[in-house]
Amino acid sequence: MATRDRLTEEVAGLDALDLPKAPRVRRAVRLWAGFWPKIAALALALGLWQAVVWSGWKPTYVLPHPWTVLSELGRRVGDGTLMTAAGITLRRALVGYTLAVLVGTAIGSLVSRVKLLRVATGSLITGLQTMPSIAWFPLAILIFKLSESAILFVIILGAAPAIANGLITGADHIPPLLLRAGRVLGARRLALYRYVILPASLPGFVAGMKQGWSFAWRSLMAGELLVIIARKQSIGVQLQVARDLADAPGLMATMLLILIIGIAVDSLFFGTLDRAIRRRWGLMDPATS
Amino acid sequence: MTATLSHGPAAHTKAAEAAVRVDAVSKIFGHGPEAVQALDRLTLQVDRGEFVCLVGASGCGKSTLLHMLAGLDSPTAGSIAVEGRTGLMFQEAALFPWLTVAGNVALALRLRGVGRAERRPLVTSLLEMVHLEGFASRRPHELSGGMRQRVALARALAQNADVMLMDEPFGSLDAMTRDLLHAELERLWTERRFTVLFVTHNVREAVRLADRVLVLTSRPGRLSASFRVDIPRPRRIETPAVSALAGEITEQLSVEVRRHGHA
Ligand SMILES: Nc1ncnc2c1ncn2[C@@H]1O[C@H](COP(=O)(O)OP(=O)(O)OP(=O)(O)O)[C@@H](O)[C@H]1O
Numbered sequence: 142m143a144t145r146d147r148l149t150e151e152v153a154g155l156d157a158l159d160l161p162k163a164p165r166v167r168r169a170v171r172l173w174a175g176f177w178p179k180i181a182a183l184a185l186a187l188g189l190w191q192a193v194v195w196s197g198w199k200p201t202y203v204l205p206h207p208w209t210v211l212s213e214l215g216r217r218v219g220d221g222t223l224m225t226a227a228g229i230t231l232r233r234a235l236v237g238y239t240l241a242v243l244v245g246t247a248i249g250s251l252v253s254r255v256k257l258l259r260v261a262t263g264s265l266i267t268g269l270q271t272m273p274s275i276a277w278f279p280l281a282i283l284i285f286k287l288s289e290s291a292i293l294f295v296i297i298l299g300a301a302p303a304i305a306n307g308l309i310t311g312a313d314h315i316p317p318l319l320l321r322a323g324r325v326l327g328a329r330r331l332a333l334y335r336y337v338i339l340p341a342s343l344p345g346f347v348a349g350m351k352q353g354w355s356f357a358w359r360s361l362m363a364g365e366l367l368v369i370i371a372r373k374q375s376i377g378v379q380l381q382v383a384r385d386l387a388d389a390p391g392l393m394a395t396m397l398l399i400l401i402i403g404i405a406v407d408s409l410f411f412g413t414l415d416r417a418i419r420r421r422w423g424l425m426d427p428a429t430s
Numbered sequence: 431m432t433a434t435l436s437h438g439p440a441a442h443t444k445a446a447e448a449a450v451r452v453d454a455v456s457k458i459f460g461h462g463p464e465a466v467q468a469l470d471r472l473t474l475q476v477d478r479g480e481f482v483c484l485v486g487a488s489g490c491g492k493s494t495l496l497h498m499l500a501g502l503d504s505p506t507a508g509s510i511a512v513e514g515r516t517g518l519m520f521q522e523a524a525l526f527p528w529l530t531v532a533g534n535v536a537l538a539l540r541l542r543g544v545g546r547a548e549r550r551p552l553v554t555s556l557l558e559m560v561h562l563e564g565f566a567s568r569r570p571h572e573l574s575g576g577m578r579q580r581v582a583l584a585r586a587l588a589q590n591a592d593v594m595l596m597d598e599p600f601g602s603l604d605a606m607t608r609d610l611l612h613a614e615l616e617r618l619w620t621e622r623r624f625t626v627l628f629v630t631h632n633v634r635e636a637v638r639l640a641d642r643v644l645v646l647t648s649r650p651g652r653l654s655a656s657f658r659v660d661i662p663r664p665r666r667i668e669t670p671a672v673s674a675l676a677g678e679i680t681e682q683l684s685v686e687v688r689r690h691g692h693a
């Protein structure tokens with residue numbers, strides 16, 4: 142037994158040599174390293190904007206100073222108008238996107254499982270994805286009148302194909318070796334799907350969800366401009382009103398808010414999710430993560 | 431597995447004892463001018479509880495044979511019969527990247543119906559067997575190639591198969607770890623008496639482990655020679671007896687390779 146223990150120790154020693162010692166960078170340093178380029182880019186953009194204003198290309202009541210717009214944004218957020226608007230819009234986004242995820246996942250898993258469906262609908266789904274969502278609105282308005290449903294309908298049509306496609310490509314790109322490994326371990330049909338295919342297509346699925354979000358957000362903005370519903374002061378309505386009143390600072394402040402929400406959801410939520418998955422799976426170069 | 435059944439030259443008398451029977455199996459990949467013949471009327475038999483090692487030049491169809499025995503592929507001609515459940519350890523580790531080391535081993539247990547409560551101690555003992563108990567919560571990409579291979583071994587052993595098909599399982603291990611795992615595998619095999627078909631390029635390893643060493647011809651693979659290993663167990667890889675037989679087998683292998691060179 143003593144020799145076994147000694148051997149075990151030796152093997153452990155060899156294994157320790159095998160493992161790279163990752164230098165633990167302090168969290169704050171890491172966060173800052175990811176943060177400052179973004180700040181710099183933002184400053185650059187504001188600087189360019191200011192430069193264009195100073196050039197006198199357009200009068201300031203059409204193209205206001207960045208500072209005017211930012212303080213207008215602060216004022217509108219402060220007095221709650223933009224917050225209520227964002228609330229209405231985000232609620233629509235949440236409902237529409239959730240429905241899109243359900244529909245997209247159902248279609249995606251069905252199509253990736255059934256070969257016949259693959260052949261029949263594969264290119265149709267990709268085609269739907271490239272269709273500009275605004276082209277759906279006339280039909281949506283015909284069917285649903287000027288209502289929430291018309292907006293939700295277009296969000297789903299915009300986002301679901303991307304989500305389904307993510308799942309399908311995710312399942313397509315599973316290394317055959319892993320499928321064989323699953324089969325050798327005795328996973329058939331449903332078990333194979335649950336323990337191998339589903340987890341293996343997760344990175345593709347998350348990528349599809351991320352893309353689906355950007356489609357949903359765009360469709361929603363188009364929808365709120367086209368489908369104006371009385372007494373619903375959504376972000377889209379704010380945009381429309383600002384344009385009608387030729388209120389350039391208000392218009393641009395609202396646009397900034399749209400941009401901020403889009404980026405926040407994309408990078409805070411999907412970015413974090415995507416990175417977490419890729420790190421767990423070892424799909425990320427450790428030198429750059 | 432339907433194919434023409436031709437009778438091989440060697441009529442096996444102990445048919446009931448056979449755990450693996452490969453009868454005049456040919457395998458051709460692809461069609462037309464690009465077709466590759468991997469195996470050509472290969473006939474072999476592995477008895478129940480026997481440890482057989484398979485050696486042969488690269489590309490002679492060893493992996494192909496194991497895949498067919500595991501039911502992942504079917505022969506172009508000939509027939510295959512395996513008694514009991516098969517377990518396969520791939521030439522690559524083939525671990526699931528989304529599971530930890532322990533998770534990979536546990537999945538094998540789960541898929542063969544081991545209950546949750548029993549899984550945990552089994553996983554621990556399997557990982558101890560391959561000396562990776564300290565790495566249970568790591569992910570495959572955090573391990574070295576040799577460590578991954580050991581996890582794959584633990585996962586294959588977790589299947590508790592009647593017939594273990596192992597494709598160069600110790601190919602990327604250092605000599606010391608490999609000797610250790612030879613002993614572990616031999617101990618387990620002595621205890622449980624499963625059947626092993628073990629592919630390797632290391633002839634000494636084959637002699638160290640096997641009851642019988644089969645030499646395949648170069649592509650397309652056919653049976654070229656069979657060596658019975660009568661050295662008493664437990665064996666050690668560095669003993670003269672092992673070296674002597676390994677020399678003989680290597681000689682046979684190089685005859686094969688040279689023959690291929692002339693063709
Ligand atoms: N899926 C496939 N499609 C086409 N050809 C294949 C396929 N799989 C294997 N082959 C061919 O069959 C032959 C045998 O391959 P195989 O992997 O069984 O060799 P091997 O004996 O395991 O070699 P090695 O010792 O290098 O692992 C090779 O020439 C290979 O190119």
Ligand SMILES: [Mg+2]
Nearest residue numbers: 492493521597
């Ligand atoms: Mg091989």
